Amino acid sequence: MTPAVSPSLASSAPVHHGLAAHEVVLLLETDPHRGLTGQDAAERRARFGPNALPAPKGAGLVLRILRQFHHPLVYVLLAAGAITAVLGEYVDCAVIFGVVAINAVVGFIQESKAEAALEGLRSLVRTHAKVVRDGHERTVPSDDLVPGDLVLFDAGDKVPADVRLTRVAELRVNESALTGESVPVAKDEVVLPEEIPVADRRNMAYSGTLVTTGSGAGVVVATGAETELGEIHRLVGAAETLATPLTRKLAGFSKILTVGILALAAVTFGVGLLRGQDAVETFTAAIALAVGAIPEGLPAAVTITLAIGVARMARRRAVIRRLPAVETLGSTTVICSDKTGTLTENQMTVRTVWTPDGRFEVTGAGYAPDGTLHDSHGTPPILDARAALRWSLLAGAACNDAALTERDGRWDIVGDPTEGAMLVVAAKAGLDAHRVKDLLPRLATIPFSSERQYMATLHHDRTAGQVVLVKGAVERVLDLCGAQMDAEGTVRPVDRAAALDAAGDLAGRGLRVLATAMRPATGQDESDPKGFGEETLSGGMVLTGLQAMIDPPRAAATAAVSACHTAGIAVKMITGDHAATATAIAGQVGLFGHDSQARDRGTVLTGTDLAALPAEEFPEAVDHATVFARVSPEQKLRLVEALQARGHVVAMTGDGVNDAPALRQAGIGVAMGESGTEVAKDAADMILTDDDFATIEAAVEEGRGVFDNLTKFITWTLPTNIGEGLVILAAIVFGAALPILPTQILWINMTTAVALGLMLAFEPKETGIMNRPPRDPEQPLLTRALMVRILLVSTLLVSGSWWLFEWELANGAGLAEARTAALNLFVVVEAFYLFSCRSLTHSAWRIGMFSNRWLIVGVTVQALGQLAITYLPAMNTIFGTAPLGGEVWLRILAIAVAAGLVVAVDKRLRRGRE
Numbered sequence: 085m086t087p088a089v090s091p092s093l094a095s096s097a098p099v100h101h102g103l104a105a106h107e108v109v110l111l112l113e114t115d116p117h118r119g120l121t122g123q124d125a126a127e128r129r130a131r132f133g134p135n136a137l138p139a140p141k142g143a144g145l146v147l148r149i150l151r152q153f154h155h156p157l158v159y160v161l162l163a164a165g166a167i168t169a170v171l172g173e174y175v176d177c178a179v180i181f182g183v184v185a186i187n188a189v190v191g192f193i194q195e196s197k198a199e200a201a202l203e204g205l206r207s208l209v210r211t212h213a214k215v216v217r218d219g220h221e222r223t224v225p226s227d228d229l230v231p232g233d234l235v236l237f238d239a240g241d242k243v244p245a246d247v248r249l250t251r252v253a254e255l256r257v258n259e260s261a262l263t264g265e266s267v268p269v270a271k272d273e274v275v276l277p278e279e280i281p282v283a284d285r286r287n288m289a290y291s292g293t294l295v296t297t298g299s300g301a302g303v304v305v306a307t308g309a310e311t312e313l314g315e316i317h318r319l320v321g322a323a324e325t326l327a328t329p330l331t332r333k334l335a336g337f338s339k340i341l342t343v344g345i346l347a348l349a350a351v352t353f354g355v356g357l358l359r360g361q362d363a364v365e366t367f368t369a370a371i372a373l374a375v376g377a378i379p380e381g382l383p384a385a386v387t388i389t390l391a392i393g394v395a396r397m398a399r400r401r402a403v404i405r406r407l408p409a410v411e412t413l414g415s416t417t418v419i420c421s422d423k424t425g426t427l428t429e430n431q432m433t434v435r436t437v438w439t440p441d442g443r444f445e446v447t448g449a450g451y452a453p454d455g456t457l458h459d460s461h462g463t464p465p466i467l468d469a470r471a472a473l474r475w476s477l478l479a480g481a482a483c484n485d486a487a488l489t490e491r492d493g494r495w496d497i498v499g500d501p502t503e504g505a506m507l508v509v510a511a512k513a514g515l516d517a518h519r520v521k522d523l524l525p526r527l528a529t530i531p532f533s534s535e536r537q538y539m540a541t542l543h544h545d546r547t548a549g550q551v552v553l554v555k556g557a558v559e560r561v562l563d564l565c566g567a568q569m570d571a572e573g574t575v576r577p578v579d580r581a582a583a584l585d586a587a588g589d590l591a592g593r594g595l596r597v598l599a600t601a602m603r604p605a606t607g608q609d610e611s612d613p614k615g616f617g618e619e620t621l622s623g624g625m626v627l628t629g630l631q632a633m634i635d636p637p638r639a640a641a642t643a644a645v646s647a648c649h650t651a652g653i654a655v656k657m658i659t660g661d662h663a664a665t666a667t668a669i670a671g672q673v674g675l676f677g678h679d680s681q682a683r684d685r686g687t688v689l690t691g692t693d694l695a696a697l698p699a700e701e702f703p704e705a706v707d708h709a710t711v712f713a714r715v716s717p718e719q720k721l722r723l724v725e726a727l728q729a730r731g732h733v734v735a736m737t738g739d740g741v742n743d744a745p746a747l748r749q750a751g752i753g754v755a756m757g758e759s760g761t762e763v764a765k766d767a768a769d770m771i772l773t774d775d776d777f778a779t780i781e782a783a784v785e786e787g788r789g790v791f792d793n794l795t796k797f798i799t800w801t802l803p804t805n806i807g808e809g810l811v812i813l814a815a816i817v818f819g820a821a822l823p824i825l826p827t828q829i830l831w832i833n834m835t836t837a838v839a840l841g842l843m844l845a846f847e848p849k850e851t852g853i854m855n856r857p858p859r860d861p862e863q864p865l866l867t868r869a870l871m872v873r874i875l876l877v878s879t880l881l882v883s884g885s886w887w888l889f890e891w892e893l894a895n896g897a898g899l900a901e902a903r904t905a906a907l908n909l910f911v912v913v914e915a916f917y918l919f920s921c922r923s924l925t926h927s928a929w930r931i932g933m934f935s936n937r938w939l940i941v942g943v944t945v946q947a948l949g950q951l952a953i954t955y956l957p958a959m960n961t962i963f964g965t966a967p968l969g970g971e972v973w974l975r976i977l978a979i980a981v982a983a984g985l986v987v988a989v990d991k992r993l994r995r996g997r998e
């Protein structure tokens with residue numbers, strides 16, 4: 085029977101750090117060894133809810149709707165509406181208020197959609213936690229944790245809930261998410277006074293903090309909103325904004341523009357009055373000028389275009405964590421990529437085992453232990469007569485934390501693929517994991533780390549008493565070795581040169597080479613496993629062999645690298661692996677381009693080379709190199725900084741704890757969704773859910789597309805605004821009749837922005853988007869050529885509508901009819917120009933007229949709207965329009981076609997010049 089959970093569980097209990105570990109276990113009714121039962125966990129989950137922070141509520145519905153009215157333009161409109169009401173112009177008043185209401189509704193829907201799209205992304209990056217339930221260790225989504233769960237964590241993990249620690253091993257936690265202090269804090273299990281502040285509670289690990297070193301276990305005491313992080317969340321109400329540098333810049337720009345235009349409208353009003361024009365009419369005209377000239381759709385369009393870009397990237401398996409990354413991606417000039425797992429499959433298979441007295445080839449593929457070892461004569465070795473080989477295989481399999489699994493005949497590994505490959509080769513020689521464990525029970529471990537580049541273990545051995553086994557990077561292991569072993573097990577002085585030669589030869593074929601070594605324990609230092617440390621190894625190890633494994637390049641990597649090169653983006657490999665292996669793989673995926681000589685011109689630098697470079701030569705050398713081998717994570721930060729000093733926009737991949745600073749420094753920090761640590765993901769701007777290099781290239785492509793679409797929208801919308809403003813300005817200044825009425829201007833602005841302009845956000849990427857150089861981040865959105873085009877179209881709009889208005893009047897049309905013609909001309913020219921804006925450089929025909937079906941939908945809706953405003957009597961009354969005859973439409977179309985041709989010629993001429 086499940087015990088009833090005591091009420092104390094429900095309270096967020098700050099007392100837990102004041103209790104001994106066993107008291108916490110009792111209080112939370114859990115089992116310190118077997119954890120909760122599955123049933124217990126399910127019941128608690130039902131009772132306490134998921135271990136997740138409540139979604140940021142953001143502003144309430146009413147507030148969010150009200151916010152839509154918080155815009156200088158809307159204030160102007162509301163004031164105008166009020167004044168027209170006072171003056172008894174009820175129709176105008178109703179139109180103005182109607183437009184404001186529709187605008188608010190559209191804005192609200194768009195904003196909600198963009199927010200929902202971003203919210204959806206968050207669920208794509210779910211974190212997992214290691215938990216013990218029913219006596220078994222398993223991985224569950226962090227959301228499923230409940231108070232009383234026994235959780236485990238290692239370096240690189242994010243602490244999944246508030247945990248009272250029960251066991252720690254050199255545990256250090258970065259609590260900056262909670263305390264702002266970025267120096268990692270050491271943790272232990274001692275009981276602490278009850279009134280101690282959070283920052284000093286050494287026996288607690290808090291949700292959202294990051295494990296930087298060591299490991300720990302403990303009992304979950306609070307989940308979700310009850311955690312310390314939840315508390316902070318509640319206080320700050322941390323809601324992510326949709327703002328990016330670009331949206332902020334544009335918002336600033338439209339504010340200045342608004343003020344300027346309002347001033348111009350005021351002056352216009354003054355001029356009209358001085359000329360003795362009717363005050364009410366002049367006033368509404370001035371309002372129309374303001375409404376027409378202010379590009380009110382701009383901020384919303386930017387946000388929506390960005391949100392659509394983010395969704396497109398997610399579909400291509402790149403999850404954006406920070407919105408500004410979308411902009412930065414488009415201007416990336418260098419991608420620094422890991423080798424293992426990003427450019428390669430991370431599917432290791434040992435192909436060759438070299439020992440000081442012979443070399444053995446290995447058959448078989450993948451992780452299935454089906455295959456054999458054989459010497460150069462094709463004879464399988466007898467292990468008992470091959471001491472060095474036997475000890476090399478034993479070191480590979482016993483100094484190893486991975487495990488082989490088999491399900492329905494399919495073999496796979498749990499853990500590090502390098503270690504998996506070494507398990508497989510040992511199994512192929514008859515040393516399967518169970519046998520190895522039996523032969524050599526492990527007593528102590530020095531874990532692998534990227535800085536140390538090796539792993540060492542101490543084992544009990546029936547014959548030798550105790551043995552030390554080591555595996556790791558060849559140079560590092562050789563540094564530990566004073567001797568080497570031959571077939572008979574005889575130990576002689578190590579022939580370093582021969583081993584390095586063999587390793588160089590294997591690495592030159594693109595194989596990843598690890599060395600293995602052993603040493604019988606001498607009895608003095610290892611008798612107490614607690615004393616087993618790095619210092620006990622140096623100099624005394626015996627080299628037993630080298631194991632060389634293939635890790636095939638990813639299928640899509642070569643094409644992606646070449647696409648980056650065409651796009652003017654340099655790709656650099658940064659790896660912990662050997663220079664020869666790195667260079668061979670770099671060659672296979674085409675990092676050196678077509679330049680086979682590149683290698684010889686110093687484009688490969690090792691960590692040692694980097695350390696030896698004088699500071700003033702560093703940035704140039706880094707900029708020039710393509711491969712960085714045997715690089716430590718700390719050096720990655722220097723590499724990013726050097727490239728940035730050379731003016732590059734850098735995208736950098738990383739998956740380990742120590743990669744976090746470099747990821748943060750890079751313009752785009754890229755973490756690996758499958759293999760990355762939580763720490764790396766936390767520091768990243770973008771997460772690749774498939775770890776594949778090709779995904780970065782895809783994201784860059786999408787980033788460029790987003791920028792294109794923004795530019796297209798702006799290029800499309802500004803002529804309308806300028807045109808409308810100018811028409812009114814000219815009418816008032818020249819004292820002429822208004823060719824388009826204020827309410828009609830409102831109609832044009834509100835309907836075309838939504839039905840036509842926004843459809844550009846759905847534009848597919850243009851072909852050839854990756855054939856141009858990266859965008860300079862300093863470059864303004866609008867080039868000079870585009871400004872000229874905007875002015876050109878504005879002029880065409882003003883002169884065309886004005887001419888048509890006058891022509892209709894001169895040929896017997898009434899005022900309402902002439903205005904309707906001018907109004908329709910405006911919209912039809914805009915619709916034609918919309919198709920032109922689908923590509924800023926090429927003709928719309930070339931990119932396929934119907935490739936954006938949203939555009940067709942939008943144009944159809946707009947066309948129906950135009951028919952309604954022209955022919956429905958009710959609309960005629962409201963907007964002061966009148967039905968048009970067929971020949972007027974012909975004139976409108978003719979002018980629109982002519983305008984379209986002018987723009988096409990402008991494009992053609994510019995293309996020719998460029």
Ligand SMILES: Nc1ncnc2c1ncn2[C@@H]1O[C@H](COP(=O)(O)OP(=O)(O)OP(=O)(O)O)[C@@H](O)[C@H]1O
Pocket residue numbers: 422423424425500502503532533534535537538539555556557558597598658659660661662
């Ligand atoms: N599990 C391991 N045990 C012992 N040594 C290892 C292990 N994994 C890797 N090594 C050695 O340490 C070196 C550095 O490994 P690290 O994991 O830092 O980089 P990497 O995986 O080779 O490259 P990348 O940075 O491209 O992912 C490897 O070249 C290898 O020689």
